[in-house]
Amino acid sequence: MALPITYDSARKLISVDSEVSYPELQDEVTQLNKLAKDLISIQGEIPESAEPSNKITPLLKNLITSGIDALRKKQFKDAIQKLTVAIEMQQKRANWESFGVQLTELNGILQARCDAYIMNKQFIEAYNDADILLSTQVNTPDNFLRKAIASLNLGRLEDAKVNLERGLCFHENDKRLIDHLNVVNRAIDLENGDA
Amino acid sequence: MNSRYSYDENNETWPVFILAILSVAVIPLTLQSIYEILFIKSKNSTTTIGSIDESNQISSNIKKFRSKNKKSKIFNKKNFILLIGWLFITSLIFKISTTEISSIPNPNNFDPYELLEIEYGTNEKDIKSHYKKLTIKYHPDKIRNKSDEEKKELEERFVLITKAYKALTDEITRENYEKYGHPDGPQQTLHGIALPKFLIEGKSSPFLLAIYIILIGLILPYFVNNWWKRTKSFTKKGIHNDSANLFVENLLNYKPSEIVKIETILKWLSQSKELKELLPSSKFTEENESNDEILEIFNKFFQKLELKHYELQIISKIPILIYGLIDISSSFRNTEITNVAIETLKHFIQRLTPSIKNELLQLPNVDVDVVDKTNIIRLSKLLKLSNDEIKSTLGIKSDDELIQTLSIAKKIPILKLIKAEFKVPGEKIVTPNSNAHISIKVLVKSPLHKGSNFVKKIPEIFLKEDESFEYLKDPFKIVNEQPILPKTYAPYFPVEKISNYIAYIIVQKDGKIADNPIFVQNLDLSNLELSQNQFENLENFKIGTFKIPFNQPTPNELGKYQFRVIIKSLDYFVPDLDFPVIMNVENPAKLEEIEYDIPDPDEDSIAGALAQLRGDKVNRIDDDYESDNDDDDESDLEDDEDFSDINTDTEDESEE
Numbered sequence: 001m002a003l004p005i006t007y008d009s010a011r012k013l014i015s016v017d018s019e020v021s022y023p024e025l026q027d028e029v030t031q032l033n034k035l036a037k038d039l040i041s042i043q044g045e046i047p048e049s050a051e052p053s054n055k056i057t058p059l060l061k062n063l064i065t066s067g068i069d070a071l072r073k074k075q076f077k078d079a080i081q082k083l084t085v086a087i088e089m090q091q092k093r094a095n096w097e098s099f100g101v102q103l104t105e106l107n108g109i110l111q112a113r114c115d116a117y118i119m120n121k122q123f124i125e126a127y128n129d130a131d132i133l134l135s136t137q138v139n140t141p142d143n144f145l146r147k148a149i150a151s152l153n154l155g156r157l158e159d160a161k162v163n164l165e166r167g168l169c170f171h172e173n174d175k176r177l178i179d180h181l182n183v184v185n186r187a188i189d190l191e192n193g194d195a
Numbered sequence: 196m197n198s199r200y201s202y203d204e205n206n207e208t209w210p211v212f213i214l215a216i217l218s219v220a221v222i223p224l225t226l227q228s229i230y231e232i233l234f235i236k237s238k239n240s241t242t243t244i245g246s247i248d249e250s251n252q253i254s255s256n257i258k259k260f261r262s263k264n265k266k267s268k269i270f271n272k273k274n275f276i277l278l279i280g281w282l283f284i285t286s287l288i289f290k291i292s293t294t295e296i297s298s299i300p301n302p303n304n305f306d307p308y309e310l311l312e313i314e315y316g317t318n319e320k321d322i323k324s325h326y327k328k329l330t331i332k333y334h335p336d337k338i339r340n341k342s343d344e345e346k347k348e349l350e351e352r353f354v355l356i357t358k359a360y361k362a363l364t365d366e367i368t369r370e371n372y373e374k375y376g377h378p379d380g381p382q383q384t385l386h387g388i389a390l391p392k393f394l395i396e397g398k399s400s401p402f403l404l405a406i407y408i409i410l411i412g413l414i415l416p417y418f419v420n421n422w423w424k425r426t427k428s429f430t431k432k433g434i435h436n437d438s439a440n441l442f443v444e445n446l447l448n449y450k451p452s453e454i455v456k457i458e459t460i461l462k463w464l465s466q467s468k469e470l471k472e473l474l475p476s477s478k479f480t481e482e483n484e485s486n487d488e489i490l491e492i493f494n495k496f497f498q499k500l501e502l503k504h505y506e507l508q509i510i511s512k513i514p515i516l517i518y519g520l521i522d523i524s525s526s527f528r529n530t531e532i533t534n535v536a537i538e539t540l541k542h543f544i545q546r547l548t549p550s551i552k553n554e555l556l557q558l559p560n561v562d563v564d565v566v567d568k569t570n571i572i573r574l575s576k577l578l579k580l581s582n583d584e585i586k587s588t589l590g591i592k593s594d595d596e597l598i599q600t601l602s603i604a605k606k607i608p609i610l611k612l613i614k615a616e617f618k619v620p621g622e623k624i625v626t627p628n629s630n631a632h633i634s635i636k637v638l639v640k641s642p643l644h645k646g647s648n649f650v651k652k653i654p655e656i657f658l659k660e661d662e663s664f665e666y667l668k669d670p671f672k673i674v675n676e677q678p679i680l681p682k683t684y685a686p687y688f689p690v691e692k693i694s695n696y697i698a699y700i701i702v703q704k705d706g707k708i709a710d711n712p713i714f715v716q717n718l719d720l721s722n723l724e725l726s727q728n729q730f731e732n733l734e735n736f737k738i739g740t741f742k743i744p745f746n747q748p749t750p751n752e753l754g755k756y757q758f759r760v761i762i763k764s765l766d767y768f769v770p771d772l773d774f775p776v777i778m779n780v781e782n783p784a785k786l787e788e789i790e791y792d793i794p795d796p797d798e799d800s801i802a803g804a805l806a807q808l809r810g811d812k813v814n815r816i817d818d819d820y821e822s823d824n825d826d827d828d829e830s831d832l833e834d835d836e837d838f839s840d841i842n843t844d845t846e847d848e849s850e851e
Contacts, residue, residue: 024448135451139704155551158773162759165775169703169757192770193576194645 005029012036038094060089060105068112076120083113107133114146118153126150134163141171148180157191160184207294208387214287221280228274245720246681247606251599252559253686260507260689307359307372319364326360434519438467442523446532455531457549460539464516465489473509497548499687507689513543514692521712525699528707537697537763544766546687553768555589557607559686560600562590574769575642578604603684604642606723607767611638611650613738614658615760617745617778620670624781631749632670633700633760633776634660635741641723644730657738674742677717683766694766698743703757703775710746714765753780 004017004025013036014029067082086109093102110129117126130147144167151159164181171177253261308315313325333353341349358379361368375381430439445463449455464470465486474488492506502510517540524532542549545557554574555566569588571577577585582597591597613636619629636658638650660666660673680694699712719737722730729735741762750756755777762772795812796802803813 134706158770162773166703166706166757166759169759169775169777188770191576192573193579194648 012040035096038096042094056089056093060086063089064109064112067109067116071112071116071119074119076116079116080113080120080122083109083116087113103136107136111142111146114150118146118149121153123150123153127154139167139170141167141174141177143167144171145176145180148177148184152180152184152187157184157188161188210287210290210294214284214291217280217284217287221277221284224273225277225281228277245606245608245723247603247684249603249684249686254501256501257507257687257689260504260511261691263504264511264690307362310355310359311363322360322363326356329356430519432519432522433515435468438469438516439519439523441466441468442520446524446527446529449529449532455535457535457539457542460517460520460532460536461490461493462486463520464513464539465493467516469512469516470509473505473512475505497542497546499546502689510543511689514540517543518714521697525708525711528709530701530706530708533699533708533712534761537765540765541768544683544685544688544692545768546685547768557768558589558600558604560589560591560596565590573642574604574607575609578642579645607642607684607769608639608718608720608723608764609642609769610739610762610764610772611640612636612772612774613638613650613653615774615776617749617776618670619749620667622783624783625749625778626783627751627753627780628748631745631778633743633745633758634670635698635743635760635762635772637739637741637762637772639718639720639722639737639739640730641725644722644725644727649731653733653738657733657736660740671742671744673740674715674717677719677740680716680718680720685766692766694764696741696762697765698741698760698762700743700745701759701761703759709758713743715741715762749778749780753782755779 005014006017007014013033016026016029063082063086067079067086070076070079070082087106090102090106090109110133114126114129114133117123117129127147127150130143130150133143134147144163148160148163148167151157151163161181161184164177164184167177168174168181308317311322311325311329313322317325330353333349333356335346335350335353358368362372363369371377371380428436430436432439442463453459470489471486489509492502492509495502495506496510517536520536521533524536538549542553545553547553547556550556551572552566552569554572555561555569555577556563558574565587566589571580571588577588578601580588582601585591585601586594586597589600591600615633615635617625617631618634619625619631622629625631638653665672683692683694685692693716696715696718697712698715700709701707702709718739718741721735721737725735743760756779758776758778760772760774760776764771795814796806797814798807806813
């Protein structure tokens with residue numbers, strides 16, 4: 001039985017036959033091609049360890065610091081732009097570079113960008129960033145607060161309540177979470193006409 | 196051995212035979228349907244507390260469909276067959292009672308005791324004397340002045356008496372009697388068939404044969420096959436295996452980055468086999484992978500267009516499919532899909548498309564365009580407005596319609612959480628490795644009632660549960676004792692549905708479902724009838740209880756475990772209950788160790804021997820002859836030191 005995969009030796013790429021549709025297979029093949037391309041494109045030796053590349057790290061660091069600076073100066077649009085570029089650049093890291101390092105790096109950028117979105121009142125974007133942060137198991141009170149504030153401002157009171165309560169499960173005495181939960185509960189009562 | 200068959204020439208036995216078979220089938224079935232008529236009916240009756248009359252709202256189309264689908268409890272096929280069964284039984288009983296039973300004595304029946312007119316177990320001496328008396332009475336030589344026939348009969352009797360006597364006294368005859376039941380040795384065996392002869396040996400025997408062939412060769416395999424096919428192709432939850440596979444496949448391929456929407460669930464549902472099978476044959480082909488036909492029907496339904504019979508049938512299958520999907524998605528621990536599946540079901544039941552105003556739109560006589568403009572989204576907020584304001588908010592035209600709308604709106608139950616905690620029956624705390632459940636106390640209120648702060652004022656005493664032995668045996672009894680929920684107000688859904696709630700536990704750590712959800716059908720809605728005053732003064736006030744079993748034993752390690760519980764109505768758009776519950780696993784308080792002053796058993800007793808095997812202390816017997824000198828010395832020494840302590844115990848301790 002012939003596999004629905006063909007290898008193009010000239011371009012050194014694998015492709016899935018267009019007739020069959022396996023979205024998961026397509027995903028994996030794309031990943032594999034990227035990894036192969038990354039490995040081919042290094043001119044020198046194949047790296048022995050998963051150390052992050054020296055070229056990108058300082059550039060990224062510069063971008064992140066300037067993004068956070070902009071955030072401090074309340075230039076939110078500028079901050080968002082810089083951080084978004086940082087995320088894009090971070091995505092360009094080669095596939096073999098340590099995933100753990102990449103993830104913490106990404107989380108750091110996302111947290112900053114999420115704050116920038118919130119301050120710029122782009123709550124849907126902020127919600128998405130906070131959602132990614134929480135789904136990668138970074139259960140810090142800040143992240144719960146980020147998501148709750150975003151959903152509160154989007155009018156999703158129940159969602160905000162659930163996130164604050166979840167945050168309080170892990171950080172029982174976090175003052176900010178408790179305060180926000182009170183605000184949300186009051187808003188829910190108001191919405192129900194119970195206040 | 197000779198044997199022959201005797202047929203039921205006199206039509207005596209076969210009616211009894213058939214009566215027996217018939218009654219085995221008919222009587223239990225009759226009892227079952229009587230039970231169903233008497234008891235199940237009362238459960239589903241429309242007069243349950245908190246039910247909403249929807250008869251004015253139902254369109255004629257739906258009404259027709261419901262009455263077609265509804266099986267009458269009394270006039271149905273099963274009861275008709277039962278009736279025929281009973282007619283047969285009565286006619287058979289009549290026949291049996293009128294048939295005279297011919298009493299031909301069976302020549303094979305030989306009872307020596309009866310013949311000799313003595314009691315069983317009489318000793319040989321008495322037998323002999325009795326026999327002598329009888330021989331005198333029946334001896335052929337003694338018979339005079341009798342007709343020939345009588346003479347013959349008496350002679351036969353005499354022979355039998357002699358045989359009987361021999362059977363009890365003579366060695367060989369006795370052996371024959373004991374072995375074969377007759378003094379003359381083996382007799383002909385008779386086998387009776389409870390069928391009239393004409394059926395078997397007459398012209399109709401091929402007919403009987405044909406019946407046998409049809410019964411065993413065709414009908415039986417047909418039923419077995421049908422039954423097997425059904426059990427094979429449907430899952431426990433009643434959905435088609437192909438549909439279940441499809442759901443599993445969809446869940447496996449589901450990417451966490453994708454957002455699940457109601458449309459996603461609709462698409463999954465539309466691919467399911469049982470819905471496709473309901474399409475008329477012109478539109479259904481086995482290879483037809485596309486599900487546009489069914490999506491089209493969903494669309495028509497949500498656009499409030501009139502549906503054909505088969506289309507309504509397709510819609511009526513949705514709850515079962517969604518229950519199946521919920522079961523599968525919760526096994527995958529997928530919170531998002533489970534949530535959206537439940538929402539989808541609600542949208543079907545109320546025939547509404549996704550909108551944040553659905554709490555208002557589920558009411559009758561509502562103008563969608565007017566509701567669109569208001570910024571009220573909650574039912575309870577709406578009902579706190581004045582009647583005129585409600586009228587203008589919902590776009591209701593007449594006062595009659597408003598009264599109708601309000602009467603329905605105020606009966607939609609809203610739940611408020613009072614208290615939720617993990618409980619281990621018989622314990623005040625949650626102990627490690629025990630069977631726990633979550634006990635949830637809720638306040639059932641009408642949207643009309645004010646009550647967010649009120650929840651905190653409810654006295655503890657209302658929340659106390661019975662701690663009796665009965666409760667320990669079955670902690671869920673308190674839930675099941677609550678009345679069954681009424682029928683859902685769902686005038687546009689093709690079939691009637693009993694209201695229910697779904698409850699599930701989510702692990703806070705990863706945000707995934709902990710266990711399969713439970714469906715709850717018991718809750719007391721009588722609070723809905725209370726006025727605000729009665730409500731606040733706790734008059735006739737009822738607290739609702741939910742209990743969610745926690746299927747794994749509680750963790751072995753002490754500490755706090757965080758969970759979140761969601762309770763959703765499967766019928767109405769109302770705020771869900773969604774709250775955190777923390778399981779605090781603690782060690783049970785240790786009992787104070789009481790030292791019982793039980794003396795150690797003596798060395799030479801059985802208890803002592805056992806204690807020695809266990810390595811416990813025993814009382815040594817001070818046998819002067821066997822005790823060592825060392826021992827003596829030591830004890831002497833100790834005795835010198837402390838005279839009060841002449842207990843042999845110390846001696847043992849020092850030894851060990």
